[in-house]
Amino acid sequence: MARTTGSDGEKTEATIREAAVNLIARFGYEAMSMRQLAAEVGVQAAALYRYFPTKEELLFTLMREHMEGLTDAWEAARPASADPVRRLAAYVENHIAFHIERRHATHVSNMELRSLSPERLTQILRLRTAYEKELRAILRDGSDAGVFNIDDTGLTAMALIQMMTGVIVWFRPGERLSIAEVTATYLSMTMRLVGAGTAGETTHDSARALGRARDAAAL
Amino acid sequence: MARTTGSDGEKTEATIREAAVNLIARFGYEAMSMRQLAAEVGVQAAALYRYFPTKEELLFTLMREHMEGLTDAWEAARPASADPVRRLAAYVENHIAFHIERRHATHVSNMELRSLSPERLTQILRLRTAYEKELRAILRDGSDAGVFNIDDTGLTAMALIQMMTGVIVWFRPGERLSIAEVTATYLSMTMRLVGAGTAGETTHDSARALGRARDAAAL
DNA sequence: GAATTAATTGAACGTTCGTTTTATTATTGT
């Protein structure tokens, strides 16, 4: 046999991407074989090489598009307001929503960096650093303006990102908590962590968000 | 050749453990070959099998001993006091100190769980869950006693653990911050996160810790 | 409907993997 009836390059490539993200997230990049991936797609291993020249290039493509997606999502969600509290809230909400919705891809992008060649690793880390820089800027602005109370901006940014991204480790959709509830609670924890609770407005905002979350969960 | 002059089983096993932790942390379990490990130890691959029956058993041993070490460290550090603030402070300090000192082993225990067989995975997760349960109990006690202000105990515990363990991702000994400074800052962030800042005692304690840290860093 | 292009198969290549077996040498106990 050769070309199969109904075969379509675009569809096959999309299927490969999807299957690869799931398999790598579950078994790891090194543990996933090209034959295993091909079987999941419903194709012979050789067919994969029509779409991705090497296994590592496939991994890199998945990672790069995930990171670009994260940056794009933040640029779309970034508020026009200069208020650090509003900006931080938007950052947290966008970060958690994006990562929960793409748990598998996030797992891949975070855990398989060591399988990239040095040049490709640099590219991915550049994207990641640029994204984290946004958070540091928000924290610095808020700290300078006196609305945040932060010991160390860089350290706090790392702590917040680790805390938020950690959601994907334990969160399972449809279990005890809804996405909105998780987001509201993380927002509240974030605001307390950066010392933004004293003004009153923040507490008000996060309480409102929690209220909305509980309402949404009750539907 | 066969047995080499000066060869000693105990020393060889210790060398294997140490080299394995470093190699797995750097390249990943699947990517590290038994030949690569043997070369690092200065021995032939077959010699490894005198100490560990399979590659997976080696991984499991490293993980189990790391988790048992964490539990033991906490039992030694756990304060007699029933005060939730003191207990939480001890938990944070022990957790961060332990993880920073064993960055590579922590990396292995956190990232290579999927390479374990189901039974061995269950064993490791049991140890981990027992350790995390301690934190949840502290948060619950503090919440019940009214000294903490927490939305969701389970969620807060996961957030704190992710935040603290995340230190190993970016911390490099001898760089900008000392271990004591990092610990002090994380302690302060933790107390604010759980809403323990209002009483005054906590602020006082973390300020003292920060002072000690700054002093230590100045040496 | 013939020519061209797109998509895939099946088989094979050389390499590396975890592991086993057997032989050989150093050390220890008597």
Add this chain to the structure above:
DNA sequence: ACAATAATAAAACGAACGTTCAATTAATTC
């Protein structure tokens, strides 16, 4: 010194790996 044992080397095993190549068929173009 001599037996017993501990520690390693050297070579080999079959299996699986990523990847390539030639052949083959479906879809598209003219």
